[in-house]
């Protein structure tokens with residue numbers, strides 16, 4: 148039997164790759180792993196426990212306020228970062244504004260995290276895969292002070308680490324610190340994430356495309372042409388690609404990372420900026436895609452080069468296998 152490498156061991160081994168590293172990033176990754184195990188446990192109970200299902204603001208039979216799983220996950224990650232002591236502030240999809248942690252210890256911390264605590268939340272109540280996404284940066288403001296908006300609004304290229312957790316048929320954590328991408332599967336019997344997908348590479352091309360095609364009539368001509376290309380027998384494969392759309396970005400991305408494919412959420416007449424959020428959805432997945440040999444773009448600009456102006460900024464998003472994204476760009480720019 149080959150030796151099992153736990154996430155903990157892997158993180159410790161990799162710390163040696165960063166001379167002078169004092170272990171803060173390793174502790175942040177560990178905090179994320181612990182929080183995501185708790186979220187995974189709660190996700191696995193969805194449908195059993197009435198405080199997990201149901202909408203925010205309702206009260207259950209005991210008079211306790213019911214919480215949506217997005218809020219449960221949000222609180223779990225915030226608690227992990229606040230107690231962990233390596234993070235001075237966070238921004239999350241579930242909070243209108245960023246949060247600067249106020250303890251003296253947190254104010255001295257050097258990092259910020261931006262995250263989508265629960266991605267694909269429309270899939271929770273129908274038992275379909277969902278995920279969490281995170282992005283880690285060095286703060287720009289002086290350590291010892293409160294985190295600022297400027298700390299949150301950095302270009303994706305500055306990410307120190309990024310990753311996601313997929314609550315699928317198994318729970319997986321996939322992350323990068325800018326030196327390749329590695330995936331870990333949670334072994335529920337020992338409660339550990341174990342290295343299962345070392346040095347992940349996105350195939351250069353594939354035959355899977357993922358887009359909400361309900362929007363096809365309200366997006367620009369280049370997108371319609373690209374989808375027609377995917378469906379044509381005259382494309383590079385000489386046969387129509389397969390359409391696969393889960394509606395959970397993490398799950399659609401993960402499938403394409405392994406099998407090769409493209410994910411598209413374009414600008415539409417009803418969402419002229421696209422739907423997905425730059426800071427905690429597109430940037431982290433763009434870094435992972437590029438680290439695995441793939442590409443991520445708005446169709447006009449590399450995602451990782453965008454200067455953010457707002458916390459919840461949306462951008463059109465094309466991500467996946469290099470050749471497929473390049474083909475989509477060529478039709479958009481025609």
Ligand code: AHG
Nearest residue numbers: 263265266267268269359394395396
């Ligand atoms: P979230 O649940 O974090 O709000 O994200 C939902 C996102 C993404 O996961 C998914 O790919 C996309 O919204 C689906 O949108 P449509 O229902 O418009 O296809």
Ligand code: MN
Nearest residue numbers: 263266267428
């Ligand atoms: Mn999301």
Ligand code: MN
Nearest residue numbers: 240263265266
């Ligand atoms: Mn979400």
